[in-house]
Amino acid sequence: MAARFAVLRDAKRTALIPFVTAGDPLPAASVGLLHALVDAGADLIELGMPFSDPMADGPVIQHADERALRQHVGIAAILGWVREFRQDDRATPIVLMGYLNPLEIYGRARFAAEAAAAGVDGVLVVDCPLEEDATLAPLRAAGLARILLVAPTTSAARLARAAAAAEGYLYYVSFAGITGAAQLSAADVAPHVAALHRIAKVPVAVGFGIKGAAGATAVAAFADAVVIGSALVTALAGAVDAAAACRRARAFLRPIRLALDQR
Numbered sequence: 001m002a003a004r005f006a007v008l009r010d011a012k013r014t015a016l017i018p019f020v021t022a023g024d025p026l027p028a029a030s031v032g033l034l035h036a037l038v039d040a041g042a043d044l045i046e047l048g049m050p051f052s053d054p055m056a057d058g059p060v061i062q063h064a065d066e067r068a069l070r071q072h073v074g075i076a077a078i079l080g081w082v083r084e085f086r087q088d089d090r091a092t093p094i095v096l097m098g099y100l101n102p103l104e105i106y107g108r109a110r111f112a113a114e115a116a117a118a119g120v121d122g123v124l125v126v127d128c129p130l131e132e133d134a135t136l137a138p139l140r141a142a143g144l145a146r147i148l149l150v151a152p153t154t155s156a157a158r159l160a161r162a163a164a165a166a167e168g169y170l171y172y173v174s175f176a177g178i179t180g181a182a183q184l185s186a187a188d189v190a191p192h193v194a195a196l197h198r199i200a201k202v203p204v205a206v207g208f209g210i211k212g213a214a215g216a217t218a219v220a221a222f223a224d225a226v227v228i229g230s231a232l233v234t235a236l237a238g239a240v241d242a243a244a245a246c247r248r249a250r251a252f253l254r255p256i257r258l259a260l261d262q263r
Helices: 002-010 027-039 059-070 075-086 100-106 108-118 130-141 156-165 186-199 213-220 230-236 242-262
Strands: 015-021 045-048 094-098 122-125 148-150 170-173 204-207 225-228
Touching: 002 015, 015 027, 015 059, 015 204, 015 230, 015 242, 027 045, 027 075, 027 242, 045 059, 059 230, 075 094, 075 100, 075 108, 100 108, 108 130, 122 130, 130 156, 148 156, 156 186, 170 186, 186 204, 186 213, 213 225, 213 242, 230 242
Parallel strands: 015 045, 015 225, 045 094, 094 122, 148 170, 170 204, 204 225
Antiparallel strands: none
């Protein structure tokens, strides 16, 4: 992941990080969808692990999780898709994003070992705060980057701790709320990201509220990476087969990549 960000920095290119829910809209589309996102300009990919109670997510991703869970998508299947993706793409970093409960059920040490072997680069566990960092020690031991979240409500002391502990990149949540809930204000976010850049050892990514090319380019003026999830998940919903899902992914992401590269 560090190598990918170094290449982007040298090229003065903002990282584009799409988020999709694993197994949605169709489990059969999962590997092809990852490749389609890369073809359309993704630099890294966040792959959501479906969970029945995704507390940080709004209705769009909640419904995506429900659709995937109805298809019996679990950790073993997700890691299998990552392994298959890695047969043709060894370079694009994959970050798994989810919640602690499924990892506890699967077994944290087992998950860490299998995820690393499958080719996962990092893990973002939404509901595991810094104070419980030891809970995820097996992930770090396996070489998986611990991606941390910070928000406008995060205190200065906790920001400093997160900046010191973050690996891969530091994810700045642009507003206090759930995913997909609002359109972000770049002018409000910019000073917070500037403050993070002064203390962070890793790149700063901004997510929540980025709907398309205009929002992405506004954020790219001050962030190292933009994360776009709910709008992409909405675009994919209802795809009837893998080919349709891949077409929708490319059609959604390519204009954003083009806008970022032309700014």
